[in-house]
Amino acid sequence: MEIISQFIVLAVIFCNFFLLYSYSPSELVKFTAIQGVLTAALPLLSSSEFEYQASAFAICVIFLKGFFFPLVLNRIIKKNVQYSNGKPHYSGAISALLYLSVFFLSVWLSARLAFETKALAWIIPASFMTIFSGLLLIILRSQTVSQIAGYMVLENGIYCFGSAVFVNQPLMVEAAILLDIFVAVFVMGMAVFHIEREFDDIDSEKLSELKEV
Amino acid sequence: MIFFINSIAAYSSALFRELSLILTIMPAFLGLISFFLSSNSQRKRVLLTGSFFHFLITLLILSSIFYSGGLDGGQKTSLLIESFSGNAENAVFLFIVSVLFCGASWYGYWYLKLEEKTQREDEEGFILNDEPEAVFVAFMLLFLSSMTLVCFSAHMGLLWASIEATTLFSAPLIYFHRSRRSLEATWKYLVVCSVGIAIALLGTFFLSLASHKSGGSLYLKDLLSCSMYDLLWIKLSFIFLFVGYGTKMGLAPLHTWLPDAHSEAPSVVSALLSGALLNCAFLGIWKTNEIAVRAGIGDFSSSILTAFGMLTIFVSAVFILNQSEYKRALAYSSVENMGVMSLLLGFASRGDNGIYKLIFLNALGHSFIKSAMFFTAGMILMYYKTKKFFQVSNMAERSPFAASLWFAGFILLAGAPPSPLFFPKFFILKFSFMSGSYFSAFLLIFLFSLIFAGFARIFVSMVFSQNAEDERIREEKLILAPSWIFFAAASLLFFAFFYFSRGA
Numbered sequence: 192m193e194i195i196s197q198f199i200v201l202a203v204i205f206c207n208f209f210l211l212y213s214y215s216p217s218e219l220v221k222f223t224a225i226q227g228v229l230t231a232a233l234p235l236l237s238s239s240e241f242e243y244q245a246s247a248f249a250i251c252v253i254f255l256k257g258f259f260f261p262l263v264l265n266r267i268i269k270k271n272v273q274y275s276n277g278k279p280h281y282s283g284a285i286s287a288l289l290y291l292s293v294f295f296l297s298v299w300l301s302a303r304l305a306f307e308t309k310a311l312a313w314i315i316p317a318s319f320m321t322i323f324s325g326l327l328l329i330i331l332r333s334q335t336v337s338q339i340a341g342y343m344v345l346e347n348g349i350y351c352f353g354s355a356v357f358v359n360q361p362l363m364v365e366a367a368i369l370l371d372i373f374v375a376v377f378v379m380g381m382a383v384f385h386i387e388r389e390f391d392d393i394d395s396e397k398l399s400e401l402k403e404v
Numbered sequence: 405m406i407f408f409i410n411s412i413a414a415y416s417s418a419l420f421r422e423l424s425l426i427l428t429i430m431p432a433f434l435g436l437i438s439f440f441l442s443s444n445s446q447r448k449r450v451l452l453t454g455s456f457f458h459f460l461i462t463l464l465i466l467s468s469i470f471y472s473g474g475l476d477g478g479q480k481t482s483l484l485i486e487s488f489s490g491n492a493e494n495a496v497f498l499f500i501v502s503v504l505f506c507g508a509s510w511y512g513y514w515y516l517k518l519e520e521k522t523q524r525e526d527e528e529g530f531i532l533n534d535e536p537e538a539v540f541v542a543f544m545l546l547f548l549s550s551m552t553l554v555c556f557s558a559h560m561g562l563l564w565a566s567i568e569a570t571t572l573f574s575a576p577l578i579y580f581h582r583s584r585r586s587l588e589a590t591w592k593y594l595v596v597c598s599v600g601i602a603i604a605l606l607g608t609f610f611l612s613l614a615s616h617k618s619g620g621s622l623y624l625k626d627l628l629s630c631s632m633y634d635l636l637w638i639k640l641s642f643i644f645l646f647v648g649y650g651t652k653m654g655l656a657p658l659h660t661w662l663p664d665a666h667s668e669a670p671s672v673v674s675a676l677l678s679g680a681l682l683n684c685a686f687l688g689i690w691k692t693n694e695i696a697v698r699a700g701i702g703d704f705s706s707s708i709l710t711a712f713g714m715l716t717i718f719v720s721a722v723f724i725l726n727q728s729e730y731k732r733a734l735a736y737s738s739v740e741n742m743g744v745m746s747l748l749l750g751f752a753s754r755g756d757n758g759i760y761k762l763i764f765l766n767a768l769g770h771s772f773i774k775s776a777m778f779f780t781a782g783m784i785l786m787y788y789k790t791k792k793f794f795q796v797s798n799m800a801e802r803s804p805f806a807a808s809l810w811f812a813g814f815i816l817l818a819g820a821p822p823s824p825l826f827f828p829k830f831f832i833l834k835f836s837f838m839s840g841s842y843f844s845a846f847l848l849i850f851l852f853s854l855i856f857a858g859f860a861r862i863f864v865s866m867v868f869s870q871n872a873e874d875e876r877i878r879e880e881k882l883i884l885a886p887s888w889i890f891f892a893a894a895s896l897l898f899f900a901f902f903y904f905s906r907g908a
Contacts, residue, residue, distance in 0.1 A: 304636070304640075322606065326599070329595065329599060335591070338595060342595070342598055342599065342602070345599065345602050346602060349602060349605050349606050349609070352606065352609055353609050356609060356612070356613055360559075360561045360622060361483065361559070361561075363483060363562070364483070364559060364561035364562050364565060364622075365561075367561075367562060367565035367566075367569075368561065368564070368565050368568075368605070370565075371565050371568040371569055371572065374569070374572045375568070375571075375572055375594075375598050378572050378575050378576070378594065379594055379595075379598075381576075382575070382579070382587070382590055382591050382594060385579070385582075385587055386587060386591060389584055389587055390584065390587075395591065395595075398587075398588040398591055398592070399588075400584060400585055400588055401585060401588050401589060401592075401664045401667075401668070403663075403723060403726070
């Protein structure tokens with residue numbers, strides 16, 4: 192099982208590369224979903240014995256991240272042709288540079304912080320990397336759907352970190368956190384739908400009426 | 405009479421757990437029901453009744469404080485707190501949430517009736533196409549439920565989930581008018597606060613790492629009794645939780661969503677955001693700081709709280725002075741008060757327990773005054789159809805009822821007696837002088853003066869400036885009843901505090 196988990200951790204790291212590299216929102220949603228399913232599967236594989244509650248919870252997370260969220264976001268993307276016409280703000284070389292910076296920063300940070308857990312190798316750098324990638328997506332991408340994808344990537348990273356350090360929480364709290372994330376994506380999706388209808392645009396930079404004079 | 409109160413308090417204390425569950429679930433249940441009701445008048449009645457019962461049960465629960473032999477947190481760890489003994493901050497913030505929501509539902513009831521009658525335009529001249537009342541009433545009640553859960557959370561994970569829920573349930577309320585500006589404000593609010601709160605979740609996990617030698621439990625009871633903290637992780641955890649909840653609380657430089665959301669939301673929602681929601685986020689910081697102090701990093705947390713408090717007051721002063729919209733000025737005043745509360749909490753972390761009552765006084769006073777001001781601002785917006793203060797003139801003659809409230813609010817908001825906000829500011833200056841921080845003290849005096857000047861410029865112009873075309877406006881008085889009550893309550897707080905702290 193451990194070797195599969197190691198492969199999953201590596202896949203999570205590679206997903207970050209594709210997330211930072213690809214500009215197309217539909218590809219972003221695809222890689223976010225893949226990463227979400229991979230991070231949700233990690234606690235299942237790392238557990239030595241089968242637990243019904245944990246398995247049911249992981250299946251719910253996989254359903255939400257792998258099926259429901261991409262469904263909502265892809266419907267928004269399909270409704271607006273502007274998503275396929277967008278041009279990247281920066282070149283592939285800059286994306287690669289960003290990826291490398293995030294990678295080295297995460298490895299350095301993980302080495303600096305003393306972890307006394309029996310976590311998988313590379314899972315802590317992978318989770319930090321995912322968190323940083325999510326933040327970069329929110330900051331650097333102006334398309335509204337890409338920002339939602341950034342939020343989901345950030346959340347994938349936090350989830351990955353939580354499972355890496357074995358933060359045990361009551362099921363009620365886990366469910367409340369998951370419910371919050373579900374509602375967050377849903378409400379953001381609704382907001383994007385209204386933004387497209389009202390502004391006839393998908394770019395959050397157009398939302399610039401409210402500022403201090 | 406005393407026997408009667410004692411009996412009620414005893415019963416409430418024994419039923420604390422059940423009552424707190426009812427208080428949390430009831431508004432959410434009513435909110436979901438209101439989606440399926442057939443008429444808007446029924447929905448409005450549900451809103452009013454729900455808020456009234458919430459207030460009644462809150463009073464019952466608060467009465468348990470008077471019961472001398474009250475439970476002391478229970479023996480086993482629970483997701484919800486089991487008594488207010490040792491949790492005075494939860495009691496105060498629950499009281500604020502409940503009272504404000506009562507006033508807001510009264511205002512909302514009449515506000516929705518007036519909105520039905522009139523067709524309004526936004527700043528760009530588009531006719532406002534309000535959200536259905538079903539959405540408004542349902543989300544108001546869900547918002548109340550999530551804020552109540554914040555006040556009862558006894559687990560850092562649940563506290564996080566409930567604070568995030570307040571963001572999600574209040575976002576559709578900000579977009580009530582469906583204008584471009586409100587949509588922009590909603591989007592910024594959602595993105596900035598959700599990312600901030602996500603950072604707080606990471607901080608919560610760090611907290612578990614910090615206490616892993618004692619089991620890594622996130623129950624507040626366990627965290628506050630933990631004796632072995634990892635210093636690096638507890639510091640990191642404090643920083644992440646502070647940034648996360650500080651974003652929600654509106655501390656500079658993380659406050660960017662706040663002026664937009666407060667100014668574009670309907671005034672009833674602005675009142676709740678400012679008076680109740682910010683306090684809920686502050687409760688998150690309070691609990692984080694409490695853990696930090698127990699872990700022995702009180703000086704570290706104190707320096708962060710005071711630095712950000714000062715920065716927040718500075719930013720609010722700059723923006724109030726240069727403000728052209730009166731609702732935005734009120735929003736920046738909320739930013740200022742959050743700065744004051746952060747500063748006070750920073751002082752309290754150094755060991756002076758007497759400061760906590762000043763924090764309560766500031767929270768209560770600010771919530772009462774600010775929500776009353778937002779209610780009045782809503783009516784001014786309805787009468788004059790503009791948010792620009794220089795386009796509103798001669799309120800004293802055109803709308804004397806609103807003008808009297810507006811000016812009284814200005815005096816109270818500026819912190820002049822009989823405002824309860826006077827004492828916290830006075831104490832901050834006194835503490836700064838006594839501790840030898842003369843530069844901070846003079847800087848604060850300068851910043852408070854700037855804020856006063858900024859407010860005076862806006863309020864005096866709106867109430868007294870003359871215009872040739874001034875006409876008398878037909879005023880709605882009943883809707884503003886909560887404003888008068890809240891102002892009276894705030895003034896009463898001033899005298900009560902003065903009376904009880906004479907000997908101190």
